[in-house]
Amino acid sequence: xxxxxxxxRILPLLVLLIFSIFLFFINIxxxxxxxxxxxxxxxxxxxxxAQGKPYYQSNYVFNKYNYYYAPPQYPPxxxxxxxxxxxxxxxxxxPLCHFNTVIAAFILFALFFYFRxxxxxxxxxxxxxxxxxxxxxxxxxxxxxxxASALLFVLLYLIARNAETFTWKRITLLIxxxxxxxxxxxxxxxxxxxxxxxxxxxxxxxSVKEKRLSxxxxxxxxxxxVITGSLLLSLLLNKTIFYCxxxxxxxxxxxxxxxxxxGIPSIIRDNSGALLTAITNLFHYDxxxxxxxxxxxxxxxxxxxxxxxxxxxSITKRLAFDDIFFVLVCGLVLYYPIHxxxxxxxxxxxxxxxxxxxxxxxxxxxxxxxxxYIAVLLTFTYIFAGLLYLRxxxxxPYGYVPELKDKQAFNxxxxxxxxxxxxxxxxxxxxxxxxxxxxxxxxxxxxxxVNKRVFDSLHVKYLLxxxxxxxxxLDYLHHYGHPKDSTVIAPGYVLYILR
Numbered sequence: 001x002x003x004x005x006x007x008x009r010i011l012p013l014l015v016l017l018i019f020s021i022f023l024f025f026i027n028i029x030x031x032x033x034x035x036x037x038x039x040x041x042x043x044x045x046x047x048x049x050a051q052g053k054p055y056y057q058s059n060y061v062f063n064k065y066n067y068y069y070a071p072p073q074y075p076p077x078x079x080x081x082x083x084x085x086x087x088x089x090x091x092x093x094x095p096l097c098h099f100n101t102v103i104a105a106f107i108l109f110a111l112f113f114y115f116r117x118x119x120x121x122x123x124x125x126x127x128x129x130x131x132x133x134x135x136x137x138x139x140x141x142x143x144x145x146x147x148a149s150a151l152l153f154v155l156l157y158l159i160a161r162n163a164e165t166f167t168w169k170r171i172t173l174l175i176x177x178x179x180x181x182x183x184x185x186x187x188x189x190x191x192x193x194x195x196x197x198x199x200x201x202x203x204x205x206x207s208v209k210e211k212r213l214s215x216x217x218x219x220x221x222x223x224x225x226v227i228t229g230s231l232l233l234s235l236l237l238n239k240t241i242f243y244c245x246x247x248x249x250x251x252x253x254x255x256x257x258x259x260x261x262x263g264i265p266s267i268i269r270d271n272s273g274a275l276l277t278a279i280t281n282l283f284h285y286d287x288x289x290x291x292x293x294x295x296x297x298x299x300x301x302x303x304x305x306x307x308x309x310x311x312x313x314s315i316t317k318r319l320a321f322d323d324i325f326f327v328l329v330c331g332l333v334l335y336y337p338i339h340x341x342x343x344x345x346x347x348x349x350x351x352x353x354x355x356x357x358x359x360x361x362x363x364x365x366x367x368x369x370x371x372x373y374i375a376v377l378l379t380f381t382y383i384f385a386g387l388l389y390l391r392x393x394x395x396x397p398y399g400y401v402p403e404l405k406d407k408q409a410f411n412x413x414x415x416x417x418x419x420x421x422x423x424x425x426x427x428x429x430x431x432x433x434x435x436x437x438x439x440x441x442x443x444x445x446x447x448x449x450v451n452k453r454v455f456d457s458l459h460v461k462y463l464l465x466x467x468x469x470x471x472x473x474l475d476y477l478h479h480y481g482h483p484k485d486s487t488v489i490a491p492g493y494v495l496y497i498l499r
Contacts, residue, residue: 012125016112019129020105027141027393028097031400037430039144041074043091044433046082055079056244059432061422065443065454067255070429071248077183078146091433093144100141103148108132110155114349117162119356122372126379127352133382135285135389136341137348142397146184147342153181154346157191161321166222174222175229182234183242187343190332192230194325195223201319258445259336268334275333278344279304282351285386295385303355310354313361326350402434409466409490410434416495417462424455424498425464426473439464444472452480455498463496 032039045055055076062072082099089095108128115124131137140148157177160170181188199218218224238244259267283303287293315323329347336343363371383390402410413435417423421438425431428439440460442451463483465473477483483496 008121012112012121013109015125016108016128019132020108023101023104023108023132023141024098025394026390027138028094028101029142029397029400030092030094031397031402032093033143033397033400037427037433038070038074040427040429040433041070042079042082042144042146043086043096044429045074045076045079046086047091049076049079049083050087054244055242056246058429059436059438060429061438061440061458062246062251063440063443063454064250064254065446065450066441067251067258068445069441071251072246073244073248074146075183075186076242077180077185078149080183081149082144096144097141100144100148103152104132104137104141107137107148107152107155110152110159111349114155114159114162115353115356117159118353120372123356123375126375127356130379130382131282131348131352133386133390134282135386136281136345138390138393140342142393145342147345150181150185150188151345151348153177153184154188154191155349157181158322158325158349171222171225171229174226175233178226178230179233179237182230183237187332188346190325190328190346192227194321194328195227197324197328198321199223201324264335271334271336275330275344276304278333278341279307279351281341282344282348283382286389286392287385288388292385292388295381299382299385303351306355306358307351308354309362310356310358313357314354322350322353401430405491405493406434409464409493412487412489413437413464413495421461422458423462423464424460424473426466431464442472442476448476448480451476459499461497461499463498465494465496466492 041058041060044058044060048055048057056073058073060070060072063069082096085095085099111128111131112124115127119127137148154177157174160173160177163170178188178191181191199221202221202223203218262270280300280303283296283299285292285296287296311323311326314320326347329344333343359374360371363369363374367374410431413423413431414437417435417437419437423431423437423439424442425439426441428441431437431439440455440458443454463473463477477496483498485497487495489495
């Protein structure tokens with residue numbers, strides 16, 4: 001009896017604990033990717049919370065004409081999680097990478113508990129390891145972004161949601177998990193939309209069985225309680241603790257209105273490839289163009305096929321909440337024009353669940369080998385395919401910020417730029433974070449003349465050139481800026497005085 005308890009309950013957790021420890025030696029560095037400066041806004045908001053200031057306060061000057069770059073502020077959930085780290089460790093990147101690793105370890109265990117309800121214990125362990133060590137999630141450990149934290153709370157929601165009965169205690173947990181997920185990433189509101197669709201589907205199913213429609217049954221649905229409680233709690237928090245005088249809604253509305261001009265059929269056609277890529281990227285590793293490349297190509301193709309087959313098998317058996325949530329996230333990817341796999345992350349566990357049920361159905365047809373051996377073999381194959389990538393993440397990255405030249409430029413700006421002056425730069429949130437100076441970005445969607453009117457109305461005094469968008473700023477300087485002076489403040493950094 002004790003051996004059985006150890007094998008079924010303790011041993012799986014010990015294996016996961018070992019793999020969670022390995023995560024602390026992968027992709028943790030002192031610098032951050034130069035690909036964008038979203039992380040700078042999250043860190044700034046976390047710094048505000050840690051210092052007891054309104055979380056939205058920043059010297060990042062929002063340019064309402066740029067409906068693509070960034071909103072005036074991000075949701076407060078992720079900065080709230082970061083705040084204790086920032087309070088005690090400052091804005092250094094390494095401690096924040098360690099925070100990401102803690103989240104990754106929690107995700108590893110959450111994945112196990114999610115899959116354990118549908119699969120064997122061994123399969124749940126294998127699936128949890130495969131997902132946690134996938135390149136898309138390991139990459140996130142080096143990025144101070146909200147996606148991994150949002151995935152954790154979505155996972156907790158799905159774990160609590162997959163139950164036969166719903167006590168008030170469970171409903172309360174669902175409300176808390178959904179609210180936190182929404183506060184971290186607004187995209188998580190799809191959980192509540194999925195609950196609404198689930199209510200409608202349940203009513204239709206019940207009316208077909210009983211041959212009469214009973215709308216009153218919806219009032220007794222736990223889903224309605226979760227929707228109502230989550231929306232009310234989110235509204236209460238946003239109007240009190242996280243009150244912000246400037247809504248970010250206008251930014252997203254303007255963005256979506258611009259997108260809709262293409263027409264929904266055109267948008268879906270353009271984004272269909274992005275959806276397929278989002279699925280195959282979950283099985284992708286950067287390789288050395290050898291045997292591993294062939295293995296990764298097979299994994300990507302097999303993952304896509306098994307996901308589609310598993311989805312069909314799942315919905316033909318019965319339409320579950322997870323299926324509805326998966327369809328809604330796919331719809332978001334099809335509609336939303338930003339082609340980034342991160343928008344697909346909330347349904348990573350559902351994708352691998354579909355792959356699992358398809359594999360279970362098809363394996364007996366192909367081979368007589370037991371599923372447990374196949375699960376272990378596939379897990380080792382997956383890790384072997386990604387071994388080169390996993391090793392590469394232990395080395396210091398190249399071309400990340402803040403490098404020595406960045407710190408040199410920031411120190412010059414701190415000493416020579418006034419607190420009320422505004423700097424035009426391609427990464428205003430990054431410069432604001434490290435200098436606390438007012439910064440703005442241009443709106444590349446509009447002509448130079450429109451941008452000049454905006455800059456003149458705000459009395460923009462400086463233009464910081466750092467080699468990111470040379471052509472635009474050089475043309476602006478040549479035709480409209482007419483700088484009075486310029487100074488090379490660090491390698492690759494030139495500060496122009498416009499007025």
